[in-house]
Structure formats: C-alpha cells, structure tokens
Amino acid sequence: MTDTAEILQLARARGVMIATAESCTGGLIAGRLTDVAGSSDVVDRGFVTYSNAAKIEMLGIRPETLEAHGAVSEEIAAEMAQGALARSRAGIAVAVTGIAGPGGSEHKPEGRVCFGIGDARGCRTETVEFGPLGRAQVRAATVAHALDLLKSALS
Template identity: 55%
Template sequence: MDHELFELAEQLGRSLKAGGKKIATAESCTGGWIAQTITEVPGSSAWFDRGFVTYSNVSKVQMLGVRQETLEKYGAVSAETAMEMAQGALSNSDADCACAVTGIAGPDGGSPEKPVGTVFIAWQYKNGGSEIIKKQFAGDRQQIRRQTVKTAIEGIADYKLMLAAGD
C-alpha cells in the first residue's frame, strides 16, 4: 500500500463525509488506481459512489457520454475529453463531484504535441463548478500514473474545490 496516497484519500474522505458529499471517478490512463486508492480507506462507501474505467474511446462514449466528435476533433487525451468524462461520471452517478483523468502514461503513444507524460485532470461539481488542469509528468509508466493519482486526489481534496461542491 502507498501510504502517501492512502493518507490523501483519508483526508479526502474526511472532507467529503463532513460535507455529506460523494465522489465518482472516471479513469483512463490510471486504470482504476484512483478508485482503488479511495476504496482502501475503511468506510469509503459512505463517500465514494462509483468509478468508471473507460480505457477505450468506445467505452468513453458508451459509459460517460463523451461525444464522438470531441474524440475525433481533440483526441482522447485532451482537456475537452477529460471534462466530458467528468461531466459523464457526474451525470451517471449519485455523486456530488467527479474527477476524470486521461493521459499518455507511456512508454509509447506520445507525439510531439502530446509527449508521454501528458495528462489532463478534470473535476466537475453538481452545482456546475468545474476545473481542469494539464500536467506534464516525468518518469516511467508507473511514476506517471502515480503522479496522476496523487494530483487527482489532492485536487478534489483541496479546500477551495470542496467549497465549490456546496449546494
């Protein structure tokens, strides 16, 4: 178990539980690692609603409602796709907030425009608030994925973002 990630998930759980809120996740490049980290926390069923692992483009369309046009125009690894993933996770769950990640963990798949380590993380809230960030992580596949999980959980646990999850 990764103690740093576990502690971040515990902190997230305390914040969500105190506010009576639930989270859903939509993951591509992390393959469910965010949901796994969250559900390692005992009692997480009180604040974790569900997770979607949508690795293929078809699954992003079918499970999250990502528009085919978005994928064709911007690609699976884009701010636009990440935001549609977060919106889809929120609308297809009973959660108050959702986090979505899509990126290129490597070692292959990068391009000059989107090199290995390019990751988009989006957060969407039931009240309409949202945020998206682009990161360029360094390291091997495992390191890039871990940094993505850490950043995603830190972002949702951020106090300013928790305020946005209010009714």
C-alpha cells in the first residue's frame, strides 16, 4: 500500500498541488490524502461527482462523451482528470469512475474501475478489473491503485 505521506512529499518536491475527481470512491482518495497532518500545502481540492449531472456541472464532462461511452469509461476518466485540473490550482489530478457493486452488467461488470491521471504531460488512462470483491473491497482497491498512480506520476 502506498504511503500517502510519501505522495505528499513528492508533490512538495515537484511544487505541485493535487486534485481528485471521484465517483465510485465518494471522496475516499481525498480523505486518505488529507488524513496526513500538513497536507493542505499540496492537496488543493477533491471533486465528488457521483451523478452524471455532477460530472457535467462540476468537471465539464461532455454529455456526448457520456452518451457515447457511459460514465464508466476511460474517456470519462480522462475528462474528469482534465476537468479537475482546469477547475483547480492543481498540477496533477487523479480521477476514478467505476462499478463498486453490488451489481453491474455484462458490459460493465462489478469491480471495473477506470482511472485517469492528468498533469502537464497530458492525461493517461487505464481500466482495472478488480472483480466482484464486494463494495468496500472494490472501493479500497480503487483508492490504493489511485494512490499508486499518483506516486508513480510524481516520481
């Protein structure tokens, strides 16, 4: 598991602030980052955009992208990360959107999470299939993976 204090130190060393754009984790990533005392110098803000309307209103997600790809897609994860960067003072943003469960569908199964990480170098996305671990476990795995992505991008 990634040490959040280390991520914050890497952000300080690079002189960048962090923003999060979260759907399926409901703010847990921002919560983990701000669990560390003194994190306010590098954590700018977190966007919790659980509904599609919130994604559009708060992050500028294009309705056409939602229509074409659905909320759980790398395209939406990328737009979420880019929207968080554009609407904050952050130099790096991590975004997550997925199916924590229970449920899902044949095309979007429980445990599928799409990640976006955006910074000055652009935006990178990936999809991870955690599987039907149960809601709490999928969310915990998503937080851990998002923190790993942040650490990697800041290193």
